[in-house]
Amino acid sequence: MADQPTSLERFVQGILPENPVFRQLLGLCPTLAVTNNMKSAITMTGAVLFVLFCANVITSLIRNLLKPHLRIVIFTLTIATFVTIADRFLAAYLYQMSKTLGPYIPLIIVNCIIICRCEVCASKQGVITAGADAIGQSIGFGIALSAIAAVREILGTGMFFEIRVLPAAWPDWVVMVLPPGAFLTFGLLIGLVNWYEGFRAQKAGKIEG
Amino acid sequence: MLNYLVDIFLIAVSAALINNFVLHYFVGICPFVGVSRRIEMAFGMGCAVTFVISIAAFISWAITTFILVPGAPLSQWIAGFFVPAETAAKVDLTILSYIVYILAISSSVQFVEMYVRKFYPPLYKSFGVYLPLITTNCAILFACLTIMANIVGVDDPADAWDLGRSLVLAIFGGVGFTIAIVIMAGIREELDLCDVPKPFQGAAITLIVAGILALGFMGFTGVDSGLRKALTPTVEKQAAVENLPVGKMVKTASGYRLIG
Amino acid sequence: MTENVKTNFFSQAWLVLLLAICFGAMLAGMQIALGPTIEANKVNETLERVPEMVFGADRARELADREQAVDVTPLTVGVDKAGKTVRYSVFEAKTDGQLAGWVTKTAGQGYADKIEMLIGFDPQVEKITGIFVLDQKETPGLGNKIVTDEWRSQFVAKSTGQSLAAVKGKAKAGNEIDAITGATISSKAVTDIINTAVVDLREPLITKAKGM
Numbered sequence: 184m185a186d187q188p189t190s191l192e193r194f195v196q197g198i199l200p201e202n203p204v205f206r207q208l209l210g211l212c213p214t215l216a217v218t219n220n221m222k223s224a225i226t227m228t229g230a231v232l233f234v235l236f237c238a239n240v241i242t243s244l245i246r247n248l249l250k251p252h253l254r255i256v257i258f259t260l261t262i263a264t265f266v267t268i269a270d271r272f273l274a275a276y277l278y279q280m281s282k283t284l285g286p287y288i289p290l291i292i293v294n295c296i297i298i299c300r301c302e303v304c305a306s307k308q309g310v311i312t313a314g315a316d317a318i319g320q321s322i323g324f325g326i327a328l329s330a331i332a333a334v335r336e337i338l339g340t341g342m343f344f345e346i347r348v349l350p351a352a353w354p355d356w357v358v359m360v361l362p363p364g365a366f367l368t369f370g371l372l373i374g375l376v377n378w379y380e381g382f383r384a385q386k387a388g389k390i391e392g
Numbered sequence: 393m394l395n396y397l398v399d400i401f402l403i404a405v406s407a408a409l410i411n412n413f414v415l416h417y418f419v420g421i422c423p424f425v426g427v428s429r430r431i432e433m434a435f436g437m438g439c440a441v442t443f444v445i446s447i448a449a450f451i452s453w454a455i456t457t458f459i460l461v462p463g464a465p466l467s468q469w470i471a472g473f474f475v476p477a478e479t480a481a482k483v484d485l486t487i488l489s490y491i492v493y494i495l496a497i498s499s500s501v502q503f504v505e506m507y508v509r510k511f512y513p514p515l516y517k518s519f520g521v522y523l524p525l526i527t528t529n530c531a532i533l534f535a536c537l538t539i540m541a542n543i544v545g546v547d548d549p550a551d552a553w554d555l556g557r558s559l560v561l562a563i564f565g566g567v568g569f570t571i572a573i574v575i576m577a578g579i580r581e582e583l584d585l586c587d588v589p590k591p592f593q594g595a596a597i598t599l600i601v602a603g604i605l606a607l608g609f610m611g612f613t614g615v616d617s618g619l620r621k622a623l624t625p626t627v628e629k630q631a632a633v634e635n636l637p638v639g640k641m642v643k644t645a646s647g648y649r650l651i652g
Numbered sequence: 653m654t655e656n657v658k659t660n661f662f663s664q665a666w667l668v669l670l671l672a673i674c675f676g677a678m679l680a681g682m683q684i685a686l687g688p689t690i691e692a693n694k695v696n697e698t699l700e701r702v703p704e705m706v707f708g709a710d711r712a713r714e715l716a717d718r719e720q721a722v723d724v725t726p727l728t729v730g731v732d733k734a735g736k737t738v739r740y741s742v743f744e745a746k747t748d749g750q751l752a753g754w755v756t757k758t759a760g761q762g763y764a765d766k767i768e769m770l771i772g773f774d775p776q777v778e779k780i781t782g783i784f785v786l787d788q789k790e791t792p793g794l795g796n797k798i799v800t801d802e803w804r805s806q807f808v809a810k811s812t813g814q815s816l817a818a819v820k821g822k823a824k825a826g827n828e829i830d831a832i833t834g835a836t837i838s839s840k841a842v843t844d845i846i847n848t849a850v851v852d853l854r855e856p857l858i859t860k861a862k863g864m
Contacts, residue, residue, distance in 0.1 A: 208425065215421060256668060260672065261675070264679065267487060267488075275686040275690050276689075286537045289537055361610065370597065370600035375591070377596065491675075
């Protein structure tokens, strides 16, 4: 397994170079649905971190026992179990939040990020690498969600984490906290990230040349 | 009877247009961005999703009503062999719902694929290739969860959704998905001829266009409440029939507690 | 041949079965540990509001400070409407054995989705003592202002004798409520929900209060 990335590489890659949301366009459904305020975005990231970490570690532990044609069933079973646990936990300790997030917590089951990480990383590498990969990917996911949520909450309500940051005279751009705002913000941010990548690649090319 | 038809009609309008799965609930975004380059492809995907979503809705409605919901007939009957009848009536398996739904969806996708490939080869050619992709489509699970919320989450068991309502929600949810993805594909075919700035090509411009579409679909908001008012005849209430005490609540240091 | 298939099946699927058993045990443990808390959360969400709905926020706080117990009994009231029974969850609030008021949980169609709310009445169901919105998905910035204290406080002490009406501009008559600017439909939806609940529940609750 000499050609497999190390734990540290996996961890760093998840955050920006292979950011699950901006670079790989995975897990778009929660990215758009729960980003109209920072609190939901952070809670969602926490839930994804928990599920991804547990699923990755378990998959990694049993990776040598996996039969190729049964592995998807096992991944699904594992993910669904941990999502149920996360869902119950939120309902018990953060009841209002679990009501706000509603069906988007169970929809983590079909979030492509998790099944993709189980397949690409955890089913091939050791426990520590799998854990590091899960944390890195979740941080990347969290950064993407917070970026979108920050734009939408500040422009849409003039508040950040429910604390007023813009003057009261700010006319709230209500459309930003409604569904269209999610699409517009996310589209513009992807464009921005692409533009920055292109800009950097160009600069690197110039230095080498 | 009239009320039931109005209900069905409103669920259909709401699922297809007002609360469009893609543009309002953001489910099924992955294929919406990925498979919306050509109109035929988009239409094939839409049909495949509608087909699978109806089957999944049927299965999940049956499982929820007969097995998962507290006091469901099948689980009550089985539990009756092991525990006293009062305990059996309270058996609540809703905690298993997510696992059961996702397994039901993936196995139904598998069976549909095999069946269609064997018996309807032309149909398989037109949308069979999209079938494996559908398992991880959130729209299907979302439909199952909505149906569950309307069976388990209601205060009054008489309000729980029946098979008709569940199927209508699923089919028209699928139709709404098809409408959204086909419109998107039509716009993207035209976009190919436009000079889009390089960083925005692909996903970015698709999402921005989707935002404008969502803005358009927001115009449907409120149509259902207006329609309901126009369609339902006002009924005069007759008489109160019953007072059913269900328990007693007392205040404790940490809040209120149900006793008895 | 059969033997072969059997061993094959087990050698293939033992891991899935083992995991299923482990996960099943985990979920069962989870349910036993957290189930009561979740149930309590659901019940408390409504119940904690009952004193506030009956006495108003200030007096409810005062009563809580004095450690005055408020006994709340949940009831189900069924009302026959065109052959269909509509059930209301009603909470009967008592202090020192004296009936203090009623709170009912009800829901109706708003602008975007269902609005779920609590309505408080005095013991004789002559006045509204408070309303609270439990769940709504109205337009942010416009329709969702129905949850604000200022708007809700307009309903306090309104008579149940006349049906309420949400009007644009300034409310003049006793039964009028200021509609929220830009959200007349949401405001009308709230008054409609209240009117329906009042018509349905007045008689049964008055009868019940007399019987005590």
